[in-house]
Amino acid sequence: MLTSLILLLIFSVDVHAKDFNIAGFGARNDGVTLNTNIIQGAIDYITGNGGGRLVFDSGVYVTGSIYLKSNVILYLKEGAELRSSGNPFDFQKNKYTGWTSMIFAIKQSNIGIMGKGTINGLGYVTANNLVTYIHLGLVTDPLNLDRPSEVNRPANIDFKECTNIKITGITLKNPASWNQIYDQCRGVYVDNIRVDSKSYWNNDGIDIVDCDGVTIKNSSFDAADDVLCFKSFDPSKVCQNVVVDSCVVRSSANGLKFGSTNKGGFKNFKITNLQIFNTYRSAIALEDVDGGGINNILIDGIKAYNIGNVIFLRVGDRRSEGRTPSFSGVTIRNIYAEIASSKPDSGYRYEGPFEDLPRNIPPSVIAGLPEWRIKNVTLKNIEIVYPGGGNPHYAFRGISKQELESIPELPYAYPEFDMFKELPAWGFYVRHADHISFDHIVLKSKEKDYRPAIVLDDAKGIQMKDTKISEPENGKKKEIILNNSTTTK
Amino acid sequence: MKTVKIFILFLLISLSVKANDYKASLFGIKSDGITNNTGSIQKAIDYISEHGGGTLIFYVGRYLTGTVQLKSNVYIKLEEGAVLVGSQTPYDYFGTNDNRAIVEANGQTNVGVLGEGSDGVVEGAGDILVKNINNLLKAGYIKSSMAPGLIAFTNCANVSVSSLNLWYGPYSALTLINCRTVTVKGISIDGKGISSSGGIFLKNCQWVTVKDLFVKVNRKPMVSEDNQFLTIQKVMTDNGTSLSAHPM
Numbered sequence: 230m231l232t233s234l235i236l237l238l239i240f241s242v243d244v245h246a247k248d249f250n251i252a253g254f255g256a257r258n259d260g261v262t263l264n265t266n267i268i269q270g271a272i273d274y275i276t277g278n279g280g281g282r283l284v285f286d287s288g289v290y291v292t293g294s295i296y297l298k299s300n301v302i303l304y305l306k307e308g309a310e311l312r313s314s315g316n317p318f319d320f321q322k323n324k325y326t327g328w329t330s331m332i333f334a335i336k337q338s339n340i341g342i343m344g345k346g347t348i349n350g351l352g353y354v355t356a357n358n359l360v361t362y363i364h365l366g367l368v369t370d371p372l373n374l375d376r377p378s379e380v381n382r383p384a385n386i387d388f389k390e391c392t393n394i395k396i397t398g399i400t401l402k403n404p405a406s407w408n409q410i411y412d413q414c415r416g417v418y419v420d421n422i423r424v425d426s427k428s429y430w431n432n433d434g435i436d437i438v439d440c441d442g443v444t445i446k447n448s449s450f451d452a453a454d455d456v457l458c459f460k461s462f463d464p465s466k467v468c469q470n471v472v473v474d475s476c477v478v479r480s481s482a483n484g485l486k487f488g489s490t491n492k493g494g495f496k497n498f499k500i501t502n503l504q505i506f507n508t509y510r511s512a513i514a515l516e517d518v519d520g521g522g523i524n525n526i527l528i529d530g531i532k533a534y535n536i537g538n539v540i541f542l543r544v545g546d547r548r549s550e551g552r553t554p555s556f557s558g559v560t561i562r563n564i565y566a567e568i569a570s571s572k573p574d575s576g577y578r579y580e581g582p583f584e585d586l587p588r589n590i591p592p593s594v595i596a597g598l599p600e601w602r603i604k605n606v607t608l609k610n611i612e613i614v615y616p617g618g619g620n621p622h623y624a625f626r627g628i629s630k631q632e633l634e635s636i637p638e639l640p641y642a643y644p645e646f647d648m649f650k651e652l653p654a655w656g657f658y659v660r661h662a663d664h665i666s667f668d669h670i671v672l673k674s675k676e677k678d679y680r681p682a683i684v685l686d687d688a689k690g691i692q693m694k695d696t697k698i699s700e701p702e703n704g705k706k707k708e709i710i711l712n713n714s715t716t717t718k
Numbered sequence: 719m720k721t722v723k724i725f726i727l728f729l730l731i732s733l734s735v736k737a738n739d740y741k742a743s744l745f746g747i748k749s750d751g752i753t754n755n756t757g758s759i760q761k762a763i764d765y766i767s768e769h770g771g772g773t774l775i776f777y778v779g780r781y782l783t784g785t786v787q788l789k790s791n792v793y794i795k796l797e798e799g800a801v802l803v804g805s806q807t808p809y810d811y812f813g814t815n816d817n818r819a820i821v822e823a824n825g826q827t828n829v830g831v832l833g834e835g836s837d838g839v840v841e842g843a844g845d846i847l848v849k850n851i852n853n854l855l856k857a858g859y860i861k862s863s864m865a866p867g868l869i870a871f872t873n874c875a876n877v878s879v880s881s882l883n884l885w886y887g888p889y890s891a892l893t894l895i896n897c898r899t900v901t902v903k904g905i906s907i908d909g910k911g912i913s914s915s916g917g918i919f920l921k922n923c924q925w926v927t928v929k930d931l932f933v934k935v936n937r938k939p940m941v942s943e944d945n946q947f948l949t950i951q952k953v954m955t956d957n958g959t960s961l962s963a964h965p966m
Contacts, residue, residue, distance in 0.1 A: 253853075254809075255850050255854065261753075266809035270859070270860075316758060318761040319756075367745065
């Protein structure tokens with residue numbers, strides 16, 4: 230019902246769209262003229278006069294912060310670029326959203342950015358100019374990690390509490406912070422966009438926060454930080470009813486990331502047909518560390534090459550604040566992945582940092598807490614090729630009961646695939662989890678590894694069907710180790 | 719001992735004066751005539767006002783801007799060869815028909831725009847801006863003219879405007895409404911043939927001194943309404959008319 234209503238709204242906007250060329254308002258596409266107030270004047274006029282498309286012909290339109298308003302579509306024709314001035318003083322930090330951005334929209338409906346053009350945040354320039362002003366004392370910022378706070382650097386898009394958003398066809402590149410944020414929006418439709426987001430730290434691909442009704446499809450992402458990011462900032466909200474289909478992903482962090490902030494939970498996701506490559510951390514990271522919950526998630530069809538890790542499922546107790554997490558009902562199937570033997574994102578701008586060394590190449594991880602368990606996960610038809618070669622003289626974790634139970638729980642730590650440093654398996658490490666189904670899982674190690682393929686520790690009702698493990702020269706090594714765990718048929 | 723004390727006092731005074739001067743480049747303000755500096759100049763004004771006041775100094779160059787709002791205890795100073803250039807974009811100006819201008823202040827104390835000698839220039843966008851406004855009017859995108867003045871003070875106290883050239887103004891060059899204790903001196907206003915160019919508009923002000931002015935504009939050189947304690951000395955128009963306190 231809601232979907233059809235949204236479709237109807239999209240349809241009606243398109244039908245009645247009237248075109249207004251930005252040139253008519255005096256904008257210059259010369260790459261020099263600051264068009265902020267002209268674009269704003271045009272948006273204000275169009276929203277007050279029945280709505281329509283604000284059309285940008287080919288050329289470079291320099292701008293600072295603008296506010297998109299109801300029934301206005303920014304339509305960027307091929308070759309049209311909305312470009313940051315590079316001057317942080319041309320950008321606003323919005324008190325309501327708490328972010329700095331080029332394009333804001335707050336409590337608006339039927340809005341969009343469409344066409345074949347580009348939004349270019351000129352992030353490296355803008356961020357470094359801001360750093361200079363902070364050092365001069367003109368702007369107050371603690372410069373943690375020698376960078377301005379994320380909320381003080383302009384994102385490309387920051388939409389909050391908007392309804393019926395269309396982002397199609399465009400290229401979003403070089404933000405100074407996160408790239409595109411949709412927070413508590415209903416009806417977000419993203420189709421056929423390209424994201425090139427590696428001009429500065431924290432350059433995400435797309436951030437969907439506490440939204441209801443989201444489609445992301447046919448798009449490609451190349452980002453320094455997490456790419457497909459789902460978050461829940463508000464404990465009273467849920468990030469839900471999300472479809473992702475046919476996207477190509479490259480990240481110096483995680484490809485698909487649920488979290489880390491997850492206060493209200495993630496529910497009803499269907500993610501299909503992703504290609505993930507040269508990605509430093511996990512292809513799939515589902516994190517429930519703030520008590521929000523993760524329920525009814527289907528991830529179906531991923532091909533991943535040259536990545537740091539495939540699956541990382543985690544329940545923690547970082548900022549639960551009285552909430553109890555519920556991680557249940559996750560299906561991950563039809564996955565083929567090749568794990569990198571060296572740094573997968575080497576050479577990319579703002580490549581991911583080395584962390585938690587020394588460690589051999591980590592396994593996929595399913596790790597709850599003793600009292601907060603990961604439940605009902607189905608892993609089906611998954612093939613993972615590992616480089617192997619885990620060297621016990623470099624880093625070692627043994628498989629005795631005592632050694633396994635001495636692995637720290639780290640409930641308060643930031644969730645990340647390598648957070649436990651060395652783990653005692655090369656394929657899968659499962660701890661504090663119930664009713665995990667391994668159905669036709671193929672694990673291949675290219676070289677001998679000192680560790681077994683799979684370690685189950687405090688895992689109950691684990692189903693293993695048709696598991697195939699291959700590792701050269703593994704002799705009589707037991708590849709599946711159970712500690713305080715039970716399996717069923 | 720006494721000399722030392724006086725010397726230290728002098729040093730302190732000179733230091734404090736120096737500390738209140740801010741060069742425009744500190745805030746990333748560009749002198750190239752094409753970078754729109756509105757955001758940076760406004761940041762500079764806000765910063766200076768929040769840090770005890772001072773003078774924002776522009777050295778030689780062309781500084782493009784839209785409306786900037788002066789704040790209490792902040793002065794803009796245009797050194798030799800410095801030109802504050804008004805944007806050609808009507809949307810870059812804010813305010814009401816009375817106080818829309820390149821440099822504007824409302825409800826502030828101790829504010830001013832000062833030149834050095836008589837070389838500082840505030841330059842309106844003149845005919846191009848008028849044309850752009852007319853295009854927007856014709857398209858129906860705006861309802862009223864939006865023509866900005868060059869400098870406008872409303873509801874301010876202790877206002878100084880001195881040693882400046884005010885050129886190419888598409889509207890009143892200098893507007894003062896409901897201000898107290900105002901000094902305007904050593905100003906050359908030249909509309910440079912802009913048909914809508916005006917001179918000084920003075921209304922509801924008290925304790926105003928206007929002296930040593932040359933005014934060459936297409937509309938009235940001076941409009942003065944309901945002012946008290948107004949002193950006018952040596953205000954000449956281009957045809958040799960000397961304006962007195964209540965010439966209109």
